[in-house]
Amino acid sequence: MKPVKIYTTNYCGFCLRAKDLLKRKGVDYEEVDVTGDDDERARLVERSGGQRTVPQIFIGDDHVGGYSDLARLDNEGKLDPMLQA
Numbered sequence: 001m002k003p004v005k006i007y008t009t010n011y012c013g014f015c016l017r018a019k020d021l022l023k024r025k026g027v028d029y030e031e032v033d034v035t036g037d038d039d040e041r042a043r044l045v046e047r048s049g050g051q052r053t054v055p056q057i058f059i060g061d062d063h064v065g066g067y068s069d070l071a072r073l074d075n076e077g078k079l080d081p082m083l084q085a
Contacts, residue, residue, distance in 0.1 A: 001027070001028075001083050001084060002059050002060035002082070002083055002084075003029075003030065003059075003060060004022065004027055004028070004029035004030070004057065004058065004059050004083070005029065005030045005031075005032060005057070005058045006018060006019065006022070006029050006030070006031055006032070006055050006056070006057045006058075007032045007034055007040075007044045007048075007054050007055060007056040007057075008031055008032070008033055008034070008035075008054050008055050009033065009034060009035040009054050010033060010035045011035070012054050012055065014054070014055055014066060014067040014068075015054055015055040015067070017067050017071075018055045018057060018066070018067040018070055019031070019055075021067075021070060021071060021074060022070075025074070025079070025080075025083075027083060032044070034054065044056055047063070048063055049063065051065075051066075053066065054066075055067055057069070057070050059082050059083060062082070064082075
């Protein structure tokens, strides 16, 4: 399974939803909390192509986007193959 990294803050409801979706699927992930961490936030913006909002989710080196993007991939049956590829 490809590694999953999710950038979050401690006050983000969509972050909780994304983490819950991943947990329900049995996906281990690395969480990077950018709350008040300007250096990590800068890395997130650079890695995501300018996105400052959270969550931002990466599967391997691929930028998935936020919670809505993750949920859409799951609903379309595309998330599991991405995780396994």
